[in-house]
Every structure is written in C-alpha cells, then in structure tokens.
Amino acid sequence: MNIIFFFFQILFVLLFSPLCIGVIRKVNALMQSRKGASIFQPYRNLKKLFHKDEIISEDASWIFRIAPYVVSASTLVIATSVPIAFAPAFAPAGDILVTIYLVAMGTFFLALAAMDTGSAFGGTGSSREMTLAALAEGGLLFTMLVPAVIVGSTNIGMIASRIGTLSIFQYAPLLMAFVGFFLVLLSENARYPFDNPATHLELTMVHEAMILEYSGKRLALLEWAAANKLFIFLILAANLFFPSTISGAVFGITLIVSGLLTLFKSLILAGVIALIESSIPKLRYFRLPDLLFTSFVLGVISLIISIAM
Amino acid sequence: MVDVIIQNGLAITLVFFLVGAFGSILFQKSPRICNAWSHAFAFLGSAAGVLFSAMVLVLGKTVSYQQETTLPLFEISVRIDPLAAFFIFIVSIVALCTSLYGIGYMAHYHGKYNLGIFGFFYNVFIASMLLIFSAQHAVYFLLLWELMSLASYMLVTFENRTEGTVYAGYIYFVMTHAATACIAFAFLLLYHAAGSFDFDVLRANADELTPSVQTAVFILALIGFGTKAGIIPLHIWLPHAHPAAPAHVSALMSGVMIKTGIFMLIRFFLEFSHPYAPWIGSIILLIGAASSLLGVLYALCEHDLKRLLAYHSIENIGIILLGFGGAMIFASLGLQSFMRLSLVGAFYHTVNHAVFKALLFLGAGSVAHATHTRNIEEYGGLIKTMTWTALCFLIGSMAISGLPPFNGFVSEWLTFQALFSGISSGNVFLTIIFIAGIASLAFTGGLALACFVKAFGVTFLARARSNEAHDAQECSISMRAGMIVLALLTLVFGVFAGSVIPVLSHIVQSVTGFSGHAAALFSTSTTVSVRNQFASISPPIIALAYIGALIVVMLSVYSVTRRRTVTRGLTWDCGTPLTRRMEITATGFSRSLLMICKTFVRPLKNVHIQHIDQSHYFFTFQKIELSFLDIYELYFYRPIAVCAEYVTDRARKIQSGNVNAYILYIVLVFICMIVWLSLSNV
Structure with missing residues (x-):
C-alpha cells in the first residue's frame, strides 16, 4: 500500500516539476513584454537532452558519472515524503531533518562532481554553492522548525495535516517564518537574487557553473533533479506555512482535488519567484550572506514568538 | 564460563598488550618482526577487548576487583560498569582497525626509526586507555592518566627528525600536564570533602558537597578534562600533536584518547557531584x-x-x-x-x-x-x-x-x-x-x-x-x-x-x-x-x-538512452591549454566562506612588492601570503605567559643564592604555620 502511494508521489513530482520551470520562464517573459516559450518547453528540452550523445571529461572519475543519479535519487526520496494530497503516517524522509540532510546529500555530490573535471568554472561554482548552502542551513532548519514546534511534531506529514486547524493568531509567526523559508528556497534553488539561472557569466554563475561540463542524459537528469528540488521546496512552502489542502481520505476524488490544489498553490509561488526575478537585480556575492542571515534571524524570532504563544 | 570470561576479560586483554609491548622491545633489532609482533598483539588484545566489553554491555553486569597495597592512599581498584565497558568497547574496536592498518603503514619506517620503541609505547598507550576507564581510585587513576599522556607523547614525537614534531610534542606535554595539575587538584578537593580517593565513596558523597566546592570542582575538572577533550580555547595542542604522530596513532588519539576527557567529565558531573x-x-x-x-x-x-x-x-x-x-x-x-x-x-x-x-x-x-x-x-x-x-x-x-x-x-x-x-x-x-x-x-x-x-x-x-x-x-x-x-x-x-x-x-x-x-x-x-x-x-x-x-x-x-554513445574529451577551458594550476585550490575554495566569517577566523593578507624604481605600477617581484591570525595565542596564551614571566621575574629577587637567607625563609614559614595552626585551633 505504502509503496503504491510513494510511487504516485514520485510520479506527481516528476511530472509537474518541469511545469514549474516553464511557468516561471513564461511569467518572466510576459513581465519583459516578450511572448516567451510555451510552458511545456522544459519537457521538450529534457526529451532533447535524453536523445543526445554525451561527452565526459578525461579527468573525470566515477564521482562525476554517478553524481547525477545520486542527486536525482535524493530528490525522489524526498518526493515520497512531501505533503501533496495525503499525509502517510510514515515516510522515508518524513522528518524535517531527514529532508534537510537529503537535500544536503544532493548538494554534496553535485559540488564534488563540479570539482571532478578540474575546470576553473566547476571549482568556483562548487565553492560558491557550498558557501551558500552552509550559510543557508541555519535559516532552513529554523524556519521549518517553527511549524514543527507549533504543531508539536517534526514529521512533515503531521505538520501539513494539522496546520489547517490553527487559530488565526498562530499564523502570525508562521508568516514570518515563511518569508525566511522563501529566502532559503531562492538560495537553494539558484534563483534571483542569489543566482541567475539564465546566465553563463563566470563572474556570477553558481549552479550553472557546476553543471557546465555535463551533457546528454546526465545533464537532463541534473536539470530534472533541479526542477524536482524547486518543486519540492514550493510544495513545502505551500503546505507547511499555509492552511494545507491535505486530504483526510485515502481514496477517491478528494485526493485528486487536493493534489491539484497543492499544484495550484505551488504554481502561484512559482509565479511569485518569477515576479521577484523580473523586479530586482542579482545581488553581489558578498551581500548574499546578509540575506541568508536575515532568513535565519526571521526563523529564530518567529520560533521564539511561537513558543511564547 | 561466561562469568569467568567477564571476570578475567580485562586481565586477558592486558596480557596481550604486555606481551606486545615487551616483545617488540626484545625484537627491536629486526624491524620486520618487531612491527608484525607489536601490531599483531595489539590486534589480538583489542579483539579480546571488543569481545569482553561487548559481553559486559549485553549482559549488563558490573565487574569489580580490588587489590590493597602497602602504599598509603593507594590501591588498585578496578570496576567495569556499563559506562566503562562502553568506552572500552570504543577503544578496542578502533584499536583493532588501527593495529591492522599499522602493520602496513609502519613498514616505511623500517631502518629509519626504532620500531621497538614504537611498538612498546603503542601497546602501552592502548592498555593505559583501557585501564583508565576501569580505574576506581583517584591516585591509581592519576598514575594511569599520566602513563597515557606520556605514552602518547612518545608516539607524537616518534618521528623526531621531522621538523616541528618535537615542538608539537612540547606543546602537548605542557598542555597535558597543566591539565593533570587541575585534575589532581579537583580530586584533592573531593578527597577533602569525602575523606577518600575511592570513586564509590565519592559517588556516595555526591549530594553532600557545598556549593563553593562544587563550583571549584566544576571549573577544575572542566579545565583539566576539557584540555584532554580539546574544547576551545584549550584546544591548541590538538592541531599540533595529532598531525605529528603516525597516522594510526593520530586515529587513536583523535578518535579515542580525547574521549577519555569526555568520559571523566561524565563521571565527575553526573556521578561525583550532583545536582548542579x-x-x-x-x-x-x-x-x-x-x-x-x-x-x-x-x-x-x-x-x-x-x-x-x-x-x-x-x-x-x-x-x-x-x-x-x-x-x-x-x-x-x-x-x-x-x-x-x-x-x-x-x-x-x-x-x-x-x-x-x-x-x-x-x-x-x-x-x-x-x-x-x-x-x-x-x-x-x-x-x-x-x-x-x-x-x-x-x-x-x-x-x-x-x-x-x-x-x-x-x-x-x-x-x-x-x-x-x-x-x-x-x-x-x-x-x-x-x-x-x-x-x-x-x-x-x-x-x-x-x-x-x-x-x-x-x-x-x-x-x-x-x-x-x-x-x-x-x-x-x-x-x-x-x-x-x-x-x-x-x-x-x-x-x-x-x-x-x-x-x-x-x-x-x-x-x-x-x-x-x-x-x-x-x-x-x-x-x-x-x-x-x-x-x-x-x-x-x-x-x-x-x-x-x-x-x-x-x-x-539506461533503458531510455542505451543507444547513446559516451565519448571522452578534454575539459573545456575557453580553448587555453589545461594545466594543473587551473584547478581550484583548497585555499581558494574556502576563502570566500572565511571572508564572510572573518569575525571569527581573522584572515590576513600580506603583500610584498618590489617596484621598479619609483613606479607605482611596474614591479620586479610580488608575493602574496594568505594566513590566519592565531587569536588564542595572541589574546589568551600570550597574556598568560607575560603574566607568568613577570611574576617569576619578581620572585627571583628573593633568591639571593645565600644559604643563610634560605634558612631564614624556612624559619619564617615555620613560624607562620605555627601561628596559623594555633589560631585555627582556637
């Protein structure tokens, strides 16, 4: 029973994650008065990449070869446990700490793979990514801890199914924590103002610098994994900090409805990311820690408020 | 049967280490035999230690053994409770692997250093750690503690012809003895309160300590055992001593020896004195x-x-x-x-x-x-x-x-x-x-x-x-x-x-x-x-x-892409020839993170430039050094050293070298003591 359920969770994330990227790009284009590509363009890109041959650096080792699989696998394990339509009592990555550390696992291998080809770009990208990831850790943990403390469980499914029953005042610290979480979301997913996903300028790129040497199926996997990660963070933002649409029922039409509602909420948040991208510039690298520290402080303050209440 | 093993497990384990230690001294003429001998017996001893401690842990028994001696205030008292067995287990299981590793690793020292000495202190070091966890008497404990410190000091300075090793050993020696002094003082305070050096009496007396004694014991034990554990700011010996020793000794010191500090902190703060x-x-x-x-x-x-x-x-x-x-x-x-x-x-x-x-x-x-x-x-x-x-x-x-x-x-x-x-x-x-x-x-x-x-x-x-x-x-x-x-x-x-x-x-x-x-x-x-x-x-x-x-x-x-080919090519680097200097360095990798945390680590940058004549732009020579300010040495240890030097300098004035003067001091101190004693008796 659980296996089937996990399968559907993974399928949901895999199917709709490229859509998020498509929506962000579309909204960006509209904001810039362009027509923009179809929101289904990321699917076509993935298909194209899977059909291409691959070139791998002579200097690369098995770390470079295995990293895309490890990164994808960690997003899939997290995908089994995010609250989409129904919260199971137990899921592999159901604890917020497990989720955080599985995200870190993906980052770890991606950063290693980036160093593996011995290119100056990969190394720089890896250094930047690890710097941001290390500083984002505090904000990520504390902002996710706020709903956990309010609800009385660090289990993601439990948080999502109980968050709807809170009184209006309890949402005040949650809202603050959400702002902090959203900042970390932007950092972890290489979005403005932390990173520009649409550039290959060596002065600024972080995530793109790491995957520069990849091509063909491994690039496709990494692109898809990045989309999964973004979608997972969006779902967490949508269902941990706002009245959730988790269904109590295990079968039936309600499941589909609540799944679609989650998708809808995530896409709205994706639109917000696009709005941010169109309205602010990318920040200078050494200004980014201030932003991550802001997220951490927001997390701590909202945690203290939620304990005091 | 099981009881017999548990009762004698520690002794059996020790026999292996002793044979290993003295055997390697005997065979020191032949490095090959000596190497195999010392590590093989350390391996066997550790294996025995693993079995024995696992049995004690699983059965949940406590083994104790006492031997009165004729020396005052000294007895050999051994008690292996689950906590001790747990730490013995950790030591043994790590020593098992390091001994296995050591056979191959020490081979490159053949003919360069005396492996007999190494084998001796290696076995003594592991054995002393095992004994420390089972000690139940403060004086006996301090002896073993000193044995462990000295054995590990000898291992740290083993490669004594390498630059910096002796200095690393020196720092370790000073720090560990300053710590031991604090520990001895903490035990004396406990002895004063409880009237015994036996750990069981200390445990029984745990609730009776006055707050001031309790606080003093806390501070002394924290400094003493904290130095061994490597807490900041008492950590400075660790980054010197651990790299200097051979790799498997570093593994033992870093993985296990610093845990003796943790172990004793647990004993002190949860058993000898509570509630805090x-x-x-x-x-x-x-x-x-x-x-x-x-x-x-x-x-x-x-x-x-x-x-x-x-x-x-x-x-x-x-x-x-x-x-x-x-x-x-x-x-x-x-x-x-x-x-x-x-x-x-x-x-x-x-x-x-x-x-x-x-x-x-x-x-x-x-x-x-x-x-x-x-x-x-x-x-x-x-x-x-x-x-x-x-x-x-x-x-x-x-x-x-x-x-x-x-x-x-x-x-x-x-x-x-x-x-x-x-x-x-x-x-x-x-x-x-x-x-x-x-x-x-x-x-x-x-x-x-x-x-x-x-x-x-x-x-x-x-x-x-x-x-x-x-x-x-x-x-x-x-x-x-x-x-x-x-x-x-x-x-x-x-x-x-x-x-x-x-x-x-x-x-x-x-x-x-x-x-x-x-x-x-x-x-x-x-x-x-x-x-x-x-x-x-x-x-x-x-x-x-x-x-x-x-x-x-x-x-x-694989099922989707099995027909796609994979070719090997050069890493793309904008068309320039690839060299090893294009890879990111460790310094470069962490530099930005450390610049962000510069409040804590104080990165320094020294630039030496020799300009051509009066020019500000052209230079003949440029050198950039990146380093970090050692804030502990500068703001913590240096002031202590300066104070100590000042005080000792002043104290030198009373040392005239004249024997008559020294006799006068003795008489004065004697009179003071008599006065003090008579006053305190009143």
Whole structure:
C-alpha cells in the first residue's frame, strides 16, 4: 500500500516539476513584454537532452558519472515524503531533518562532481554553492522548525495535516517564518537574487557553473533533479506555512482535488519567484550572506514568538 | 564460563598488550618482526577487548576487583560498569582497525626509526586507555592518566627528525600536564570533602558537597578534562600533536584518547557531584556550541589534511558536549526522560565520531604515505590510483557531515531532537541557550559539508597537482583492510541505530539511576522515535529507499538512452591549454566562506612588492601570503605567559643564592604555620 502511494508521489513530482520551470520562464517573459516559450518547453528540452550523445571529461572519475543519479535519487526520496494530497503516517524522509540532510546529500555530490573535471568554472561554482548552502542551513532548519514546534511534531506529514486547524493568531509567526523559508528556497534553488539561472557569466554563475561540463542524459537528469528540488521546496512552502489542502481520505476524488490544489498553490509561488526575478537585480556575492542571515534571524524570532504563544 | 570470561576479560586483554609491548622491545633489532609482533598483539588484545566489553554491555553486569597495597592512599581498584565497558568497547574496536592498518603503514619506517620503541609505547598507550576507564581510585587513576599522556607523547614525537614534531610534542606535554595539575587538584578537593580517593565513596558523597566546592570542582575538572577533550580555547595542542604522530596513532588519539576527557567529565558531573544548577549545564552547552562552530571554521582554514581532521575533532567534541550539556540542564530541571534522550545522543556521537574520525585519519595517512606530503594543495586526482582509499575517505566524509544513512546522521538527529525538547522548557534564559545550541549545530553541519567537499574534492578529484600525486600508488592490503572495516562500521552504526540505542539507554540508566518510561526515546529494530511521536526516523528504510531510488533512476535512464554513445574529451577551458594550476585550490575554495566569517577566523593578507624604481605600477617581484591570525595565542596564551614571566621575574629577587637567607625563609614559614595552626585551633 505504502509503496503504491510513494510511487504516485514520485510520479506527481516528476511530472509537474518541469511545469514549474516553464511557468516561471513564461511569467518572466510576459513581465519583459516578450511572448516567451510555451510552458511545456522544459519537457521538450529534457526529451532533447535524453536523445543526445554525451561527452565526459578525461579527468573525470566515477564521482562525476554517478553524481547525477545520486542527486536525482535524493530528490525522489524526498518526493515520497512531501505533503501533496495525503499525509502517510510514515515516510522515508518524513522528518524535517531527514529532508534537510537529503537535500544536503544532493548538494554534496553535485559540488564534488563540479570539482571532478578540474575546470576553473566547476571549482568556483562548487565553492560558491557550498558557501551558500552552509550559510543557508541555519535559516532552513529554523524556519521549518517553527511549524514543527507549533504543531508539536517534526514529521512533515503531521505538520501539513494539522496546520489547517490553527487559530488565526498562530499564523502570525508562521508568516514570518515563511518569508525566511522563501529566502532559503531562492538560495537553494539558484534563483534571483542569489543566482541567475539564465546566465553563463563566470563572474556570477553558481549552479550553472557546476553543471557546465555535463551533457546528454546526465545533464537532463541534473536539470530534472533541479526542477524536482524547486518543486519540492514550493510544495513545502505551500503546505507547511499555509492552511494545507491535505486530504483526510485515502481514496477517491478528494485526493485528486487536493493534489491539484497543492499544484495550484505551488504554481502561484512559482509565479511569485518569477515576479521577484523580473523586479530586482542579482545581488553581489558578498551581500548574499546578509540575506541568508536575515532568513535565519526571521526563523529564530518567529520560533521564539511561537513558543511564547 | 561466561562469568569467568567477564571476570578475567580485562586481565586477558592486558596480557596481550604486555606481551606486545615487551616483545617488540626484545625484537627491536629486526624491524620486520618487531612491527608484525607489536601490531599483531595489539590486534589480538583489542579483539579480546571488543569481545569482553561487548559481553559486559549485553549482559549488563558490573565487574569489580580490588587489590590493597602497602602504599598509603593507594590501591588498585578496578570496576567495569556499563559506562566503562562502553568506552572500552570504543577503544578496542578502533584499536583493532588501527593495529591492522599499522602493520602496513609502519613498514616505511623500517631502518629509519626504532620500531621497538614504537611498538612498546603503542601497546602501552592502548592498555593505559583501557585501564583508565576501569580505574576506581583517584591516585591509581592519576598514575594511569599520566602513563597515557606520556605514552602518547612518545608516539607524537616518534618521528623526531621531522621538523616541528618535537615542538608539537612540547606543546602537548605542557598542555597535558597543566591539565593533570587541575585534575589532581579537583580530586584533592573531593578527597577533602569525602575523606577518600575511592570513586564509590565519592559517588556516595555526591549530594553532600557545598556549593563553593562544587563550583571549584566544576571549573577544575572542566579545565583539566576539557584540555584532554580539546574544547576551545584549550584546544591548541590538538592541531599540533595529532598531525605529528603516525597516522594510526593520530586515529587513536583523535578518535579515542580525547574521549577519555569526555568520559571523566561524565563521571565527575553526573556521578561525583550532583545536582548542579542549570547554569553549569548551560556553560557546558555553550562551550559545546562554540567548540563545534569554531572547530569547523578553523578546519576550513587548514590545508594540512591531518590538521584539518584534528580541527574536526574539536568540532565533534563540541557536538558531544551539546548533548552532554543538554543532559545536565535537563538533570537539574528534573526532566529525567529528556536527560536520557540527550545523553544517549552524546554517547552515540561519541562512538560514531571514534569510528569515522579513525577512518578519516587512516585515509589521510594512506594519502600522505603515498604522496609524502600532508599539504592538500599538492594532492589531486588520487581517486584514479587509490580507489579504495578514496571510497573509504568518501564514506568517512559523508558520515562526519551527517549524511544519511551513515552513522553521523543518527547521532546528530538525536542531539537535534534533544535540543528541540529543551526550547520549550519554559525558562526564557534556557530557551535561548538551547536555540544557540541548535543554531550552532545547524551551521556546523553546513560548514562541515563544505569543508569535506573541499577536503575530498581537492585531494581525490580532478587532475594531480604535483608529480608525487601523479605517481601515487594504492596502499597495502593491511591498510585497506583497516579502513574498510571502519567504513563498514559507519554503515552498521548508521543503519542499525534502533538496536544500538537500547544498549546506550541501559548505560545511561547505570550512570544516572534513571529507569523511567520510554516516552522520550523509543526504539525498535527499525525505527527510532522521540517524545511520543514528536519525531521518528527509520534508518534502514531511508537506506533502502535511497538504494531503491538509485536503482530505479539508473535502470530507467539506461533503458531510455542505451543507444547513446559516451565519448571522452578534454575539459573545456575557453580553448587555453589545461594545466594543473587551473584547478581550484583548497585555499581558494574556502576563502570566500572565511571572508564572510572573518569575525571569527581573522584572515590576513600580506603583500610584498618590489617596484621598479619609483613606479607605482611596474614591479620586479610580488608575493602574496594568505594566513590566519592565531587569536588564542595572541589574546589568551600570550597574556598568560607575560603574566607568568613577570611574576617569576619578581620572585627571583628573593633568591639571593645565600644559604643563610634560605634558612631564614624556612624559619619564617615555620613560624607562620605555627601561628596559623594555633589560631585555627582556637
């Protein structure tokens, strides 16, 4: 029973994650008065990449070869446990700490793979990514801890199914924590103002610098994994900090409805990311820690408020 | 039968070490025999130690043995309770692997240094650690403590013709003896209060201490054992001494010896004197927070691989103290079940750190052995020739960074959960302390990850940065075997956490006498849950899910793309010829992170330029040095040294060299004592 359920969770994330990227790009284009590509363009890109041959650096080792699989696998394990339509009592990555550390696992291998080809770009990208990831850790943990403390469980499914029953005042610290979480979301997913996903300028790129040497199926996997990660963070933002649409029922039409509602909420948040991208510039690298520290402080303050209440 | 083994287990273990120690002195003329002999007997002794301590732990028995001596205030008193058995287990299991590794590793010292001396002190060192955990009498304990310190000093200075080794040994010697003085003083205070050096009497007297004595004992024990454990700011000997010793000795010192400090802190603060006020637990928690965060930051500064690992030991001791400090706070608040959760986290991290840190030190030793340097900037590309070492080091890196399903994750998770349960304790002051602990643990996790991307990436990946690295060979079979066993252990302790935790709970029960209900920490063979389902994880399911996902991804990608070809090509570098200088360096990797944290690490940059004539733009020579300010030496140890020098300088004035004057001093002191005694009797 659980296996089937996990399968559907993974399928949901895999199917709709490229859509998020498509929506962000579309909204960006509209904001810039362009027509923009179809929101289904990321699917076509993935298909194209899977059909291409691959070139791998002579200097690369098995770390470079295995990293895309490890990164994808960690997003899939997290995908089994995010609250989409129904919260199971137990899921592999159901604890917020497990989720955080599985995200870190993906980052770890991606950063290693980036160093593996011995290119100056990969190394720089890896250094930047690890710097941001290390500083984002505090904000990520504390902002996710706020709903956990309010609800009385660090289990993601439990948080999502109980968050709807809170009184209006309890949402005040949650809202603050959400702002902090959203900042970390932007950092972890290489979005403005932390990173520009649409550039290959060596002065600024972080995530793109790491995957520069990849091509063909491994690039496709990494692109898809990045989309999964973004979608997972969006779902967490949508269902941990706002009245959730988790269904109590295990079968039936309600499941589909609540799944679609989650998708809808995530896409709205994706639109917000696009709005941010169109309205602010990318920040200078050494200004980014201030932003991550802001997220951490927001997390701590909202945690203290939620304990005091 | 079992009883006989348990009763004599320690003695049997010791016999192996003694035979190993004296045998290697006998055979010192032949390095080959001597090497095999000393490590083989250390291996057998450790194996016996593992079996014996595991039996004591599983059966939950306590073994004790006493031998009166004719010396006043001295008796040989041995008692192996579950806590001691747990630490004996840790020492034995690490020594087992390091001894296996040592056979291959020490081979390159043949003919250069005297292996007989090494073998002797190696065996004595391990044996003294085993005895320390079982000692039940303060004077006997101090003797063993000194034996351990001296044996390890001899091992640190073993490579005495290498530059810096003797200096490293000197710093270690001074620090460890200053610490021992504090410990001796702490025991004297306890003796004054309880009237005995016997640990059982001290335990019985634990509630009777006056607050001032209690505080004094706290400070002295914290300084004394904290120095051994390597808490900041008493850590300065660690990054000197650990890299200087041979790799498997570093593994023992870093993985196990510093835990003797933790062990005695537990004895002192949970057994010899309680209950403590919450602020004392808070101090320990804050020291843990500072040590973990600063330890990992200093590790990021390092590009000597073994020094980097030494700083990570400081970090991990910090994590253990987070759990232990939390436990002390809960104990003083009377929250016994939370205390158990917290202490189990600390114990679990103790064993985990021993395993993965030994593994990493052995890996670093293999690399240094193959390339003849410890400078990380001269490695690179080693994964291609040293496949096994690379794999083991990768596993160690993942374990120390707390990535599931390896062991570091479980203990960090438990520590996190213990700290989470503290934030709602109701007291604002304590809530803030716990939040500080959580924050430092969170950032420590992130920074450790960055540090090990650097350490592993620069060492093993990409192209070789030096000819030595290019020509490096994989290490010998015995060295690989030692590492592989430890790598498997990281996985075992990670996946089977549910079976380890009950044993640890039992140890906590024997230390604190708490045997309450299981609500705060409950484990089955597959799941661990805390605080009535507040949180639960299942390490085996995480591991299975991960492997399953990996296989599914690989198979489905393969089925879609099996007709696509893979070609090998050069790394793209804008068309310029690729050189080894294009790779990122360890310094460059961590520089931006350290610039961001410059409040703590104080990066320095010295630029030397010789300009041509009066020009401001053209120069003949330019040199840039990047370094870090040693704030502890400058602001902590230097002032102490200056004060000490000043005082001793003044004291010299009364030393006239005239014998008559000295006799006068003696008479004066004598009179003062008589006056004081007669006054105090009135």
